[in-house]
Amino acid sequence: MFKIIVSDIEFRLGILFPAALVIIFTIDKTGIPAWCVAASAMHEAGHFVTMYLFGCKPSLVSIGFFGIRVEQNVNRRVGYFKNILISLSGPAINLISFMVLWxxxxxxxxxxxHFIIAVLNLLPIEPLDGGQALYYLLAAYIGEERAESICLGVSIFILIPLVTIGFFLLIRSGYNFTLLVVSIYLGLLLMLKRRCEKDS
Known part of the structure; x- marks a missing residue:
């Protein structure tokens, strides 16, 4: 794990992330991974800039095998509705980019x-942006504990059919494993988030 602190923001880079990029870019000839990286970077930049606009300077930017994570400074947290806007700013950038390109x-x-990344991140699954936005919206009205329980239930409710459909598509086609991999990936993200919350 490579770490560097710039302007009180800690940046972490996992070893597996650049290694995976090298392998993918070496094998791939379509250019799709490059666009995925660029669109993801713009997505996270949307979150980053919105945090700054709301006076909530990030404390950590972690780039690892499971993606990019931007954490707010606990001493500079903003309200629920500003957090909703922060959560939705990433997909908004992707949707705007999609419209401009279209x-x-x-x-x-x-x-x-850009469109796929936006839609994927808008799914109400923790810890995706849609799940975060749903959590903050519920927390504003019914409290954080109940909001967390509901969001977990919604996440599982959506993930189970996604995994099932992904498995069905793989069996039916013999090669189309994309949805299954994405669903498992989202499940791992959810488990990782819960584990981090327990450890903190």
Missing amino acids: ITTGINIAAVV
Whole structure:
């Protein structure tokens, strides 16, 4: 794990992340992974900038095998509704990029990647942006403990059919494992988030 602190923000880079990128870029000839990385970077930049605009300077930016995580400074947390906007700012950037690309160049790989990343992150699954937005919305009205329980239930409720459909598609096609992998990945993210919360 490589760590560096810049302007009171700790940046962490896991070893597996650059290694995975090297392997993917070496094997892939379509250019899709490059667009995925670019769209993801713009997505996270949306969160980052929105935090700054709301006076909530991030304390940690972690880049690892399970993606990029931006954590707020516990001493500078903002209200629930500002957190909703922070959560939705990433997908908003991707949707805006999709619209701009669609209007200027038509539907192409870059536009599709932005659209997929936006839609995926808007799913109400923890710890995706949609799940975070749902949590903050519920917490504002019914409290954090109940909101957390409901969000966990919603996440599981959505993940189970996604995994089932993904498995069915894999069996039916013999090669289409994308949805299954994404569903398992989201499940691992959820487990990782819960584990981090227990350890903290």
